[in-house]
Amino acid sequence: MRFLVCRWEVGAIEALLSRGAQVVLLIDAWESEHRHLDPEVVGRLERLIRIDSFDAMDELAVLVTGLQEEGLTFDRVVSVCERGQFAAAYLAALLGLGRPTIAQSVQVRDKRAMKAAVRRLGVPTAGFTTVPPGDPAAAARHVERAVGFPAVVKPVAGAGVVSTARVETAAELASWLTENAADGPFMAEQMIAGEEFHVDAVWVAGEPWEFAVSKYLRPRIELDDPGHLNGAIQLPPAREPELHKAVEELHRRVNEALDITDGITHTELFRSPDGSLWFSEIATRPGGGGTTQAFRARGADLREVWAESLVSADRTSQPLPAPPHPYIGWVMLTPHTPGRITSEPSDAEIEAFPYVLDVDRTARVGDTVWTNSLAPGVTLVIGADSEAQFTERVLALEAALVFETASDRTDSDADDAGADDAGIDADGIDSDVETAA
Template identity: 40%
Template sequence: MHIVFCKWDRPMLRILLARGAAVHLVLDDYDWALGPDPELLARAASVHRVGHFDSIDELSAVAVDLLLSGAPVEKVAGFTEFSQFGAGHLAHLLGLDSPSPGSAAATRDKRLMKLRAAEAGWRHARFRSLPTAGPAETDPQALVAELGLPLVVKPVTGMGTLSTAKAETADELRTLLDGRRALAPELGSRQLLVEEFVAGREYHVDAVWRDGEPWFLRISRYLEPRLSLAGAGRRNGAVIVPREDDPQLYAWVEERHRALNKVLGLGSGVTHLEMFRDPEGGEPVFSEIASRPAGAFAPEALSAHLGVDFREVWAEELTGGSGRSLAFGPPPHRYIGWLNLAPPTAGVLTELPDEEALRADPAILDWEFVHRTGDRVDPDHPSAWCVLLVVGAATAAGFESAVERIERQYRCAAVREEER
């Protein structure tokens, strides 16, 4: 089977190649700067380089290269948000129905995805679209009068909480809108979205689909809402909610997720949805959806919970398998989640947990050192991954206790550049 895979992910590429797939890799300049594995590149059916996945010019040339080669491409997949527009364009030029440019736009532009979510029966935050990220063309006082306070300002095609901030006052909102807070350079569109702040618990929902039905679907609750993490350096993670703990939530989410996928044109593939829910329960509020895997260590937590490598499930769907060979098993612990350990201050890493101690800890099921001593980190960014863990416990209280103990026991330290 010939698959076009956009962006670099070593584990996923290994799995696809092991399944006998002919993988046509499309990598951008960022991927090449990471130094992809030459051995795996040599095993790919073809490798194509573009400067950026938003370049229609470059991607069109890649599509023509593939057409001229005669490769019978059956699937196109994008690994990150930044490749979704490109994956939709490539699939269209290669004569495939999915992903389409329309579904790519609806899973990248946070305004469009809210409109589609409303069509599928989801509630979402009220919002206002701003045409530029420069001087605001909308009076902050008028936005406050319309949407209330606090407000959230975010790029319309961002990723996670990248360049996203909360305004508690009209003056803070003015500062965010007048361009004094620069958007991350990797963002393409400079348009902004202002929306009402939604309080409550924040969740992520991860699934792999075929013909509109999930092969699996799991709901995870963030330990703390993502926007509250900046500067905290603690409780940056999530725990998978066992279905039996809240069967009504699962039933509601599965029904509305099916409806949303139908509106978006996402019959198959992987999805990562985010939502809020007030502490008393009630109907969830849609936040956003992406047609890519969850980030951080969520895939590893899902793998531990499912008894099957999450990437194997995605690869099985991508390569046309039936799913019957996937031996989902009972989780080793009732409560499994992921956690990021990071220093309390930005700077150069001077101390990290001992790997042997992590290996001996009964609550820690897996781990990855994203950074090593000598690297510079900034824990003020909610996605500043440093040491990622999979944590397990028999009870909800036990999981909370394990997180508290782990964050207290395993030290990450950094010093500022000027203090070195």
């Protein structure tokens, strides 16, 4: 099988390659300048092509014509990152493939279209409105009338909680809009109080091959310090049967609304103090942070399960085994201050904690890092016997495993264009890259 893959996400790409898939990879100008692509992985690609922008339809159209002229055919187009979803659907349409559709790409990227679609099937979601461009004060008054305060303001097609904020008053919103105008257009939505969850699944013909409900240690909007309680714990179905049943029922309605039948999804939702569930967002790509790595405690990263679902001849799932602890989850340890990393937790220091089940380093000494919810550092998969013990262990790891940085940067390199995924580094690319005509 041959896949046309939009953007670099090493775990997903390796999962496809290891299962014999032929991969033609597209990267854009930003990735070409800022990402370090593992030469070993690049060497296994059928082709690596650099384009200027995933938003340039003319460039993508010319690329497809050239590939077709060469006689290349593709079984599937996928985007493994947030900012390739629109392009993946456009490319699929040009190649005559049924999915992903352009309409679906809009609904899983533009959060207004997403919420409107799921609402039509009765899925509870926060009230929202588009933030009018132009005068920030007038825009803030509109938000006050439409959804009230407190409110959450975010880019309509953003990623994570980059350029996202909770605002308490119209004056605060006007000030925020003035400072962040370049990251728009924005939407505003009602603030939903309570616990925040993420749901990670692989779907085949509408049924889940794997389905896990995880609770964030802190709601993402509260991550003012991404080095503290930046993680989540998977909730075992046997211990939370009612929650799992309700979440799966809600997720199936979301899938129906957005025409999701196959592939990998990362969904976020809230549980309010009265126990009701509220849909927040969904993405049709692997989740960030440690959401997919946590499955390794059961034998395979979720990206591997996803790749297997795409290449499997009979598409019959083999459920992953039970984890070695009743509760598993992930935590990201990151520098508390931006700058160049001067020291990092050693392997020996990490190995001193026997409940650490897996380690994924996304930043090393010498890397320059920022501090936001997608900041790189080290992601740990850990096990515990209870939720309380899991949190205790996270706090112990935070105290013992520390990054140190030198404050030798003053600019803001981690803007929305660059903060697509946790683990971005800026070492350049060590391999030859073909440039699209």
